[in-house]
Amino acid sequence: MIEFIKKQWKQILIILLVYTAWSLAVFLFLIRLQGLETTLKQFGTGSKLYINFIHTIIKGTVIYYITIYHLAIPLITTRKWKKIGLQTILFFGVLTVYEYVWNFNIQDPGPKDPSYVSPSTFLITAGLLDIVIILIAFFFATIITSNDMRKRKEELEKEKLKAELSAIKYQINPHFLFNSLSFIYTKTLKTSPEAAHAVHLLSEIMNYALDDWDELGTVPLALEIDHMKKVIEMNQIRFNHILKVKYYENIETDDAYVSYVPTLAFVSLVENAFKHGELNDEKNQVTIELEVTKSKIYFLVSNKKKKGPKEPSKGIGLSNIRQRLDLMYGIKHSFTIKEDENYYLNEITINL
Known part of the structure; x- marks a missing residue:
């Protein structure tokens, strides 16, 4: 519970402050509208007034936190209407039962004043209030989600700019490089078709890596998969087809196949392997x-570690992939590293 509050304290604190200010404003408005005596009759006097007010604040904070962050925002981001709809009905059903018990059995367990609200009127009022709460929660959830998407887009643009600057730093005149590869391909095509094919693959892979993609630095999944396979093929040619690689692919739908993913996300993980x-280990391919x-979309790359001296690595690639996946998909994805x-x-899982 303590760890949960530590992680969510900002959201809880904001709702607590806003709801406290709103409750005070409503209380003062009721005093002005119907007078102090009538208002105190509704809310109680002395310690009862403080208990009721604190109870209202805590209850309202919990209700709006759950409705906004655990119902409305997940519904907007995942579109799982059936699942979250059932959760919403269950939550507000439990809330209505709690409100009924609090008002009729805890607050005033004895005989009721004739003017006191009846159970049927209470249930109708509670239902209408629940609808209002849901509408308010969806309003704020939409604002929060839109703001998060805007921030993610800005961060993705920054990451894309960093990647472009990094590419500029390490590239040596791409036109000269590609023209040279084209020349080598032409010269080796007749004498060594496999070498020519390797040069062609290398040219396409490098062109893909250096190309200027959309403003978010993403590409269709089909294109990323195509170049991932080229990396696999290129490495097999490089090592005379002796590499022990097990590739499994199962694509059930063309709709998901055209989904967008961060450029080089899958390619980089394969290259790292x-x-x-x-x-060369047959038992641990x-x-x-x-x-x-x-x-x-589910993607996995696993390998047995190479023994002996390791090639130097700054670990920038994995961090970059994690950041871009997080900015692009947020809670709809997971990126797991096991070692x-x-x-x-x-292991990458992306929920569409």
């Missing part, structure tokens, strides 16, 4: 798995 993995459905003394695994 070839760079740091043991590539480099494993690459891709599953695509209407609702999910021990002998094995390494990357």
Whole structure:
């Protein structure tokens, strides 16, 4: 519970402050509208007044926190109407029962004044108030979600700019490089078709890496998969087709296949496996798995670690992939890295 409050304290504090200010304003408005005596008759006097007020503040804060952050925002981001609709009905059903018990059995367990609200009137009023709460929560959830999306877009643009600057820093006249590769391809096509094909693959991979994609630095999933396969093929040619690689692909729908993903996200993970993995162990092959459905993209790369001296790595690639996935998909994705003394695994799940 303490850890939960630590993580969510900002959202809870904001709702608490806003709801406290709103409750005070309503209380003062009622005093002005109907007088102090009538208002105190409704809310109680002495310690009862303080208990009721504190109870109202805490209850309202909890209700709006759950409705905004655990019902409305997940519904807007995931569009799971059935699941979240049932959760909403259950939550407000429990809330109505609690309100009924509090008002009729805890607050005033004895005989009721004739002017006191009846149970049927209470239930109708509670239902209408629940609808109002849901509408207010959705209003704020929409604002919060739009603001988060705007911030993510800004961050993605910043990350794209950093990537472009990094590419500029390390590239040596791309036109000269591609013209040179084209010349080598032409010269080797007749004498060594496989070498020519390798040069062609390398040219396409580098062109893909340096190309100017959309403003968010994303590409269609189909394009990323295509170049990932080229990286696999390029490495097999490089090592005379002796690499032990197990590739599994299951794509159920064309709709998800055209979903957008961060450029080089899958390609970089595959390249890391070839760079740091043991590539000649038949029993511990480099494993690459891709599953695509209407609702999910699942990608896994695992490998046995190479023994001996390791190639230098700054770890920038994984951090960059994590940041871009987080900015692009937020809570709709997970990026898991599992590692021990002998094995390494990357796992990406994206909920569409």
